[in-house]
Amino acid sequence: MIIKIAWRNIWRNKKRTLISTLSISGALFLIIVMRSMQFGFYDNLIKTVVESYSGYVQIHANGYWEKQSLDNSMEVDDKLINTITSIPGVENVVQRVQTFSLVSKDEKSKGAIINGIDINQEQLITDWNKRIVKGSLYLSHNDEVLIAEGLARYFNAELGDTLILFGQGYQGMMAAGKYKITGIVDLKNPQLNNLAIFMDIKSLNDYISSENIVTHLVIDKAEYYEEKKIAKEIDNVLSNDYEVMTWKQILPEIDQTITADSVGGLIMAFILYIVVCFGMFGTVLMMTEERKYEFGVLVSIGMSKIKLFLIIFLETIMLSSIGVAIAIILSRPIAYYFNKNPINLAELGEGMDEAMAEFGFDPIIPFSISWDIPLSHALIIFFVSVFISIYPAIKISMLNPVNAMRK
Numbered sequence: 001m002i003i004k005i006a007w008r009n010i011w012r013n014k015k016r017t018l019i020s021t022l023s024i025s026g027a028l029f030l031i032i033v034m035r036s037m038q039f040g041f042y043d044n045l046i047k048t049v050v051e052s053y054s055g056y057v058q059i060h061a062n063g064y065w066e067k068q069s070l071d072n073s074m075e076v077d078d079k080l081i082n083t084i085t086s087i088p089g090v091e092n093v094v095q096r097v098q099t100f101s102l103v104s105k106d107e108k109s110k111g112a113i114i115n116g117i118d119i120n121q122e123q124l125i126t127d128w129n130k131r132i133v134k135g136s137l138y139l140s141h142n143d144e145v146l147i148a149e150g151l152a153r154y155f156n157a158e159l160g161d162t163l164i165l166f167g168q169g170y171q172g173m174m175a176a177g178k179y180k181i182t183g184i185v186d187l188k189n190p191q192l193n194n195l196a197i198f199m200d201i202k203s204l205n206d207y208i209s210s211e212n213i214v215t216h217l218v219i220d221k222a223e224y225y226e227e228k229k230i231a232k233e234i235d236n237v238l239s240n241d242y243e244v245m246t247w248k249q250i251l252p253e254i255d256q257t258i259t260a261d262s263v264g265g266l267i268m269a270f271i272l273y274i275v276v277c278f279g280m281f282g283t284v285l286m287m288t289e290e291r292k293y294e295f296g297v298l299v300s301i302g303m304s305k306i307k308l309f310l311i312i313f314l315e316t317i318m319l320s321s322i323g324v325a326i327a328i329i330l331s332r333p334i335a336y337y338f339n340k341n342p343i344n345l346a347e348l349g350e351g352m353d354e355a356m357a358e359f360g361f362d363p364i365i366p367f368s369i370s371w372d373i374p375l376s377h378a379l380i381i382f383f384v385s386v387f388i389s390i391y392p393a394i395k396i397s398m399l400n401p402v403n404a405m406r407k
Contacts, residue, residue, distance in 0.1 A: 002307065006314035016283060017319065023279035024323025025330070027272040028381060032331040032374050033367075038265045040339065040368035042258050048188050049254060050247045055094070055125065055218035056227040058250055059084070059234065062243050064215065065250075070099055070170045073213040074242070084217070087233050089225030092124040096216040097204050101167030101175065103197065105155040112151060113195045114165065116204025125220045128185070135159045135183035142203045146183040150193035157181055163197070170210035177207050269377075276381065281388050284316055288392045296401040305396050312392040320385040324378045331374065335367045342366035 010017050050056060061074035076095055084093050097116035102109055119138055122128055128137055133149055147157060157163070161181050169175035179199065187193050205211055219234070221227055227246045235244040248255040298308055342364040 002311055003314060006311050006318060010315050010318055016286065020279060020283040020319050021323040021326065024276050024320055024381065025326035027276045027279075028324060028327035028377060029331050031269045031272050031377055032327060033334060034265055034268060035373050035377070036331070036335045036367045036369070037338070037343075037365060038262065039370065039373060040335075040342075040366045042262075043368055044342075044364065044366050045254060045258070046247075049251060053126075053187065053189065053192060054247050054250050056221045056247050057219035057231045057234065058245050058247075059217035059219070059238070060215065060243050060245070062241055065243060065245065068098075068215075070097075070168070070208055070210070070213065070215065073097070073170070073210075073215045075212050076214045076217065083237055084219070084234060087230065087237065089222050089230045090219055090234075091222045092121070092220040094118070094121045094125055094218040094220070095201065095214045096218060097201055097208070097213065098215045099167060099175075099204070099208060101165045103151075103155075104164040104166070105157060105161065108155055110151070110154060111195075112197050113192075114167070114204060114207075115196060115198045116201035117198055118201050125218065131185045131187060133184045133186050135181070137183055137185075139182065139198075139200045139203070141180075142200070142206060143177070143179050144182045144199070144203075145179040146185050146198040147181050148193045148196040149184055149186045150190065151195065151197065152181070152184045154194065157184075159184070165197075165207065169208035170213060173209040175208050273380070273384070277384055277388070280316070280320060280384065281391070283319065284312075284388050284392060287315065288312065288395050292399075295396065295399055296403075299399060300401045305399065309389075309393050309396045312396070313386075313389045316385045316389050316392075317382070320381050324381050328374045328378070332369075335369050338365075338367035339369045 061072050064072040064074075081093055084090055095118065099114050101112060101114050103112045119128065131137075135146075137146070139146070145163065147155075147163070151157075155161075155163070159181055163179050163181065165175070165177050165179060167175045185198070187196060199207070205213070219230065221230055228248075231244045231246045235242075238244065295308060299305060343366075345363040345365065
């Protein structure tokens with residue numbers, strides 16, 4: 001009965017109800033769309049850089065990150081791998097060897113990152129079949145390499161061309177060799193596309209004159225697990241000979257970019273919430289002041305003040321719920337559309353895609369379709385409604401029926 005009375009009361013003044021609900025839905029719609037765009041950009045950024053290359057957690061020999069040299073590499077055995085994989089949340093462990101070399105073709109030379117990988121292991125983390133642009137993904141001989149698309153463009157290289165690699169091997173040994181390009185890959189990361197070459201991990205060990213060293217152990221986490229918790233548990237079971245780092249420590253500039261951008265979004269959301277608060281409070285204030293005579297009559301004929309407050313509280317919740325429902329209904333199709341058809345920054349103006357590429361970001365912005373965004377903001381609106389209900393509660397508790405009916 002109380003719910004029915006509250007529902008009828010909010011439609012006694014249809015114009016005011018529509019204005020209030022539209023102000024709530026308009027502000028919340030902007031908040032949801034803005035945060036969907038932001039979180040979609042963050043998710044794409046993490047997927048592009050973290051999931052496709054660095055991994056969520058990395059393990060190195062202690063001191064490797066300070067001085068990234070082959071001499072600071074480590075030896076890995078089955079016991080170490082089994083210890084790591086036994087930790088909850090660890091889905092896959094991939095071994096890599098990474099070094100830097102001068103790469104030459106014809107009259108051009110450039111420094112590049114040489115990555116020794118086991119392509120079958122790498123497939124457990126990244127879908128390399130979607131990264132291959134030309135040629136074959138699998139390296140069948142020791143003298144074969146995969147080259148990133150940007151680097152291939154720099155050398156004007158095609159399948160079957162030969163690259164000359166020259167660098168420093170393990171413990172001061174000289175590293176040199178000729179390698180045939182058998183595949184060109186797109187890493188979806190502009191910076192990596194301009195630097196990366198991949199060869200079989202055994203071929204790279206031969207190139208650097210070492211048999212069983214590894215520079216990186218890359219950890220792929222299971223869904224819904226936190227990388228920080230996984231890294232802490234790995235650190236607890238390993239000795240001090242190893243260092244365990246999350247992607248936020250490995251790529252602090254990306255974490256700082258996300259944090260700074262998110263703060264800007266929160267400031268905008270806070271401003272819009274102020275609009276919502278004043279709109280809702282104005283409506284509740286008018287509803288309370290206009291109906292003092294009605295409240296006096298109801299209390300006089302025996303209605304308890306608690307029930308009267310409950311009616312006003314339900315009216316406030318219903319008003320906000322209508323606004324929230326409208327905002328979610330309008331924003332979801334937009335989020336779904338731009339999730340499937342991301343905004344291409346190259347189409348918004350010249351130089352936008354180049355500017356993003358300089359930071360190593362893929363120049364597209366897909367929207368996030370996570371339900372956490374609308375539901376979390378709907379919950380905030382609910383708490384705002386509860387907070388605003390304090391005003392009518394105070395007025396009703398102080399209500400004198402006789403004075404209210406006289407006025």
